[in-house]
Amino acid sequence: MSLTQTISLEFFPPREESARLKLEEAARRLVAHRPAYVSVTYGAGGSTRAGTADTVKFMQSLGCDTAPHLSCIGSSRAELVEILEGYRAQGIRRIVALRGDLPSGMGRHPGEVHYADELVSLIREHFGDVFHIEVAAYPEVHPQAGSASKDLDHFIGKVKAGANGAITQYFFNVDAYFDFVERVQGRGIDIPIVPGIMPITNYKQLARFSNMCGAEIPRWLEARLVDFGDDMASLREFGADFVAGMAQRLLDQGAPGLHFYTLNNAKATLAVWQRLNVA
Template sequence: MAQTQSFSFELFPPRTPEGVAKLPAIVAQLAAVKPKYFSVTHGAGGSTQDGTYDTVVKVVEHTGVEAAPHLTCVGSTRANIAALLQRYRDAGVKRIVALRGDLPATAMSPSAPGEFHYANELVGFIRETHGDAFEIEVAAYPEMHPQGSGPIVDFEHFRRKVEAGADAAITQLFYNADSYFDFIERCAKAKLTIPVIAGVMPITGFQNIVRFCTSCGADLPRWIRLRLEELQDDKPALLDFGLDVVTRLCETLLKGGAPGLHFYTINQAEPTLRLWKNLALPVPV
């Protein structure tokens, strides 16, 4: 396996006292396999930015593993973003996941409200104000952004993020490897050479994976959907089937040259670690 392939995990700031209490043990289990970094999300409209900061700091303090906050521009001002960037830089953060963010439910346009309208503007601002102090990662959508007007326009949005200074990209979750390889071919033709890390979500249930795929515009192949629906009342069988499906997907991606995998953990350690073990992924010394 290529030494340059990297593996990382996504967390979200806990929203309940129970979630806060459970997170340290979950992070410790995930940190034991020595991921390259953890990314930490926040809610729509920046609703949990304090939670993001607190989680990032705790991950680094408790594990020594790098943590990267998601930074979105929905509803933000230049002053607000500047203050957040300085706060993260002062805390020793060296990696930012720069996103437009989820639009309000009432939004009538893909342009975000606030002083930044698209992620490329946020990327450009980070470069303008902090140079190369941060490694910037952006989102990629092999199957098109759920609010995209079309594949060509959607790809142009990605191109602008790269040209604004993105260092790497992480894809939205997907279960069709061909969509990823097609996206990589389009990047090559457009001479976009940044690494595009494949975003992967373990399958742990029928209803939840249908909900995730629907919300993010990802295709859940019919054969997978039908099998999951049939197995939804047999949890062990469903977990085994989901593990096999996602293992094959990951193996195909890595053998096909994907520079790494970013696991959407949903703040659960066991499903991701089962997948990690099944793939026999390396643990850095």
């Protein structure tokens, strides 16, 4: 692992007290391993806005460089600027800028800012270079994209609007990641594109997430996971070995780092992290 490769972590805001305690325990355990930064998610239409703000403050209290996710769907320009002003005032200097998911019952394009490239442009317009901006990337193509080429065009648009780096949707096909990076570089873009890493702990949960976000589970891998049945300990051991092997290959072949989707689970993330040959 080169000096420029980094490991970062994603957490989500808890909705109840027991979940808050789980988050805080997981965060403390993981932060002890000194990630480059942590990010905190933002629910559909800002549905976890208050929880995101509280979780960001907690992560900052642990001494972490913290990057709130900010979704533009369902918000006015003024609301977005107000949120960003608050983050600037509390010392936040990194933002993960996303279109976000449509809340159920809302129109196709609610709010005044409809796409992530517009959000990135708004941030640059009002705040210049105050924030380091990460955006999303989809090596296996966004599930709502009309085609692979249109999806690539959307990504390039976010970069040209002012994104500094990108975090990918999780995937289990290393070739898809490097193909995407090569296509981006072929368009003259050379920002860091960090692979998103999802630990495997539960087949049914993983299948549900993957169906929603368009992440392919290779047929052979799915068959192996199904074979474990209710033997969760063996599934998790196999999953940690597989994901760590994939992550190590990504690093060895030049990925700029790894971004773990922790699901507020320290044990699963550390099972992969501690298998890696990293500083």
